[in-house]
Amino acid sequence: xxxxxxxAARAIATFENVTKRFGDFTAVDGLTLDIFAREFFAxxxxxxxxxxxxxxxxxxxxxxxAGRVVLDGNDLAGVPPYRRHVNMMFQSYALFPHxxxxxxxxxxxxxxxxxxxxxxxxxxxxxxxxxxxxxxSRKPDQLSGGQRQRVALARSLAKRPKVLLLDxxxxxxxxxxxxxxxFELKELQRRLETTFVIVTHDQDExxxxxxxxxxxxxxxxxxxxxxxxxxxxxxxxxVAGFLGEVNLIEGRVTAVYPSFVMVERxxxxxxxxxxxxxxxxxxxxxxxxxxxxLNTVPDGSFENGAAGTVTDIAYLGxxxxxxxxxxxxxxxxxxxxxxxxxxxxxxxxxxRVWLSWTPQAGVLLGD
Amino acid sequence: MRDTQQxxxxxxAAILVPYLWxxxxxxxxxxxxxxxxxxxxxxxxxxxxPVLDIAAGWEGLKQFLxxxxxxxxxxxxxxxxxxxxxxxxxxxxxxxxxxxLLIAYPVAYALxxxxxRWQGVLVLLVVLPxxxxxxxxxxxxxxxLQHDGxxxxxxxxxxxxxxxxxxxxxxxxxxxGIVYSYFPFMVLPLFAALEKMDNTLLEAAxxxxxxxxxxxxxxxxxLSLPGIAAGTLLCFIPxxxxxxxxxxxxxxxxxxxxxxxxxxxxxxxDWPVASAxxxxxxxxxxxxxxxxxxxxxxxxxxxx
Numbered sequence: 001x002x003x004x005x006x007x008a009a010r011a012i013a014t015f016e017n018v019t020k021r022f023g024d025f026t027a028v029d030g031l032t033l034d035i036f037a038r039e040f041f042a043x044x045x046x047x048x049x050x051x052x053x054x055x056x057x058x059x060x061x062x063x064x065x066a067g068r069v070v071l072d073g074n075d076l077a078g079v080p081p082y083r084r085h086v087n088m089m090f091q092s093y094a095l096f097p098h099x100x101x102x103x104x105x106x107x108x109x110x111x112x113x114x115x116x117x118x119x120x121x122x123x124x125x126x127x128x129x130x131x132x133x134x135x136x137s138r139k140p141d142q143l144s145g146g147q148r149q150r151v152a153l154a155r156s157l158a159k160r161p162k163v164l165l166l167d168x169x170x171x172x173x174x175x176x177x178x179x180x181x182x183f184e185l186k187e188l189q190r191r192l193e194t195t196f197v198i199v200t201h202d203q204d205e206x207x208x209x210x211x212x213x214x215x216x217x218x219x220x221x222x223x224x225x226x227x228x229x230x231x232x233x234x235x236x237x238x239v240a241g242f243l244g245e246v247n248l249i250e251g252r253v254t255a256v257y258p259s260f261v262m263v264e265r266x267x268x269x270x271x272x273x274x275x276x277x278x279x280x281x282x283x284x285x286x287x288x289x290x291x292x293x294l295n296t297v298p299d300g301s302f303e304n305g306a307a308g309t310v311t312d313i314a315y316l317g318x319x320x321x322x323x324x325x326x327x328x329x330x331x332x333x334x335x336x337x338x339x340x341x342x343x344x345x346x347x348x349x350x351x352r353v354w355l356s357w358t359p360q361a362g363v364l365l366g367d
Numbered sequence: 368m369r370d371t372q373q374x375x376x377x378x379x380a381a382i383l384v385p386y387l388w389x390x391x392x393x394x395x396x397x398x399x400x401x402x403x404x405x406x407x408x409x410x411x412x413x414x415x416x417p418v419l420d421i422a423a424g425w426e427g428l429k430q431f432l433x434x435x436x437x438x439x440x441x442x443x444x445x446x447x448x449x450x451x452x453x454x455x456x457x458x459x460x461x462x463x464x465x466x467x468l469l470i471a472y473p474v475a476y477a478l479x480x481x482x483x484r485w486q487g488v489l490v491l492l493v494v495l496p497x498x499x500x501x502x503x504x505x506x507x508x509x510x511x512l513q514h515d516g517x518x519x520x521x522x523x524x525x526x527x528x529x530x531x532x533x534x535x536x537x538x539x540x541x542x543x544g545i546v547y548s549y550f551p552f553m554v555l556p557l558f559a560a561l562e563k564m565d566n567t568l569l570e571a572a573x574x575x576x577x578x579x580x581x582x583x584x585x586x587x588x589x590l591s592l593p594g595i596a597a598g599t600l601l602c603f604i605p606x607x608x609x610x611x612x613x614x615x616x617x618x619x620x621x622x623x624x625x626x627x628x629x630x631x632x633x634x635x636x637d638w639p640v641a642s643a644x645x646x647x648x649x650x651x652x653x654x655x656x657x658x659x660x661x662x663x664x665x666x667x668x669x670x671x
Contacts, residue, residue: 059570059574060574061570061573061574062575080578081570081573081574082573082574082575082576082577082578082582083576086574087571087575088570088571088573088574089573090567090570092565092567094565094567094568094571095571096568096571096572096586097590098589098590098592107572107575107577107585108575108576111575111576111577140462156574159575159576178375221637273442
């Protein structure tokens with residue numbers, strides 16, 4: 001379920017112990033990362049985590065202070081941006097205002113001194129790819145934001161780069177268009193079989209488009225993996241908290257059995273499905289949708305459970321999120337799909353409720 | 368209701384002010400010069416005829432109009448002296464503008480690329496010569512360029528020449544003076560155009576495979592065209608009519624139109640011919656201004 005797709009076997013771009021500083025600020029801190037051929041790879045993290053710097057290191061706009069950047073087996077040290085077989089789609093699109101749509105798309109091809117008719121054919125192909133053929137002779141300032149975004153995409157794909165770099169490509173679009181474009185982008189990447197590397201701060205965007213995600217924090221990769229793996233098996237409190245909602249229950253590992261691990265905190269004992277961990281302080285991470293909420297005492301004796309009072313209900317359309325204050329003061333979140341919410345006996349504000357979750361729902365996070 | 372009407376009136380009056388200014392300081396003087404250009408010289412005060420006598424009423428006006436003729440314009444086109452003078456002015460202006468562009472572009476580029484905290488100081492340095500009177504600066508050039516002047520002393524000290532070179536009263540001196548004097552007028556519009564240019568456009572060009580020099584000619588130069596146009600007009604038009612620099616640094620053979628005009632006006636006291644010269648000069652300079660204006664309008668409409 002969590003395995004890396006088979007097609008992504010060969011590393012096309014590699015960062016080896018790369019460090020990049022701007023004055024006192026370390027943007028990228030001794031980072032090592034492989035990006036596989038033909039995968040859709042996402043660099044995800046909060047602003048200032050170094051994800052854009054990583055992209056610019058690959059494009060050649062920045063030089064690493066230490067370490068190597070390798071593209072398709074070649075060390076990129078000293079190779080200027082105009083000789084690298086990668087192309088970038090800029091967050092601001094950076095379309096040339098003095099050229100038409102076709103002129104923008106043709107710009108990179110003209111630099112290669114391709115024959116005129118070949119350039120024309122490729123421009124036409126690219127404009128067809130992004131459905132902009134009728135607008136070929138427009139200037140960028142005569143286009144809508146969504147159309148400009150597609151011109152930028154066509155321009156960056158025209159040279160058939162080994163790796164396409166996308167710097168927050170959807171950030172400037174309004175929400176509805178952004179969500180549609182995610183799928184188009186994914187579909188395009190599958191069709192072209194080109195390696196796409198996208199930088200984004202939007203976890204939904206990364207989860208939707210990417211085969212693998214590197215979650216970054218403070219210049220380092222916190223965790224790399226398929227979206228489902230990152231969500232289900234985060235390796236740290238930070239990753240668990242950054243991707244979606246999570247309940248973190250701090251406690252101590254008191255016993256490790258072959259089938260489960262016992263975690264204790266004041267007034268509560270938790271059983272978590274076996275994971276290799278040493279006794280000591282640890283946190284149990286549980287996604288809200290894995291917590292059941294009942295207004296009767298649960299019966300299963302192997303389930304983890306706790307009693308509390310509903311303090312907040314947030315209606316989110318497909319789901320409702322309940323905040324429950326346990327008797328020891330800890331607040332846990334439980335998410336319920338609204339179809340079930342209507343069917344079951346409804347839970348209301350200030351109701352006395354019982355929460356329960358299976359040992360498999362929890363992930364142990366050591367210190 | 369009356370309040371808004373009143374405010375309307377005030378708004379209209381405010382719009383009127385620049386028009387009144389143009390009428391009083393451009394249109395009226397223009398008509399006066401046009402009128403004098405159609406008159407004849409006489410030894411009188413003022414030194415031309417006819418003079419409009421408003422007291423004589425309708426008859427006076429008819430007599431006045433009958434006295435006008437285009438004879439002066441015919442004189443301009445019959446004497447090659449005037450034609451050469453125009454051509455010389457256009458030549459000097461064109462060559463100087465090209466030299467200015469070639470020198471000012473790299474300077475403006477360097478200014479636009481300089482660290483932000485230095486930019487203010489550097490721009491100030493470009494404008495600093497304006498602190499001194501224009502006339503004094505041109506006289507300083509007389510001093511530098513004369514036979515035993517600073518330039519010849521320096522050239523001899525560096526053993527680049529054996530004997531002093533004649534600079535003063537040559538075309539070279541005129542070009543040096545003009546390029547020096549108009550330099551800031553070329554640098555500043557170019558700087559303004561280059562400074563506001565989006566750096567990511569250059570990154571995009573490099574990313575798409577353009578080496579630095581092609582990036583410069585395919586992106587930087589086209590995007591700075593408005594600055595090039597503004598600087599060219601700002602220099603070319605006043606240089607065509609330049610009088611002080613060729614008069615102080617040039618020879619009598621470099622007779623630009625400003626000098627010819629001055630000679631007709633003060634030397635020959637021929638106001639009508641001098642006015643006709645000025646009118647033709649104006650007609651020569653209007654087309655490039657109109658071209659620039661229409662281009663500006665197009666760009667402006669494109670940006671909306």
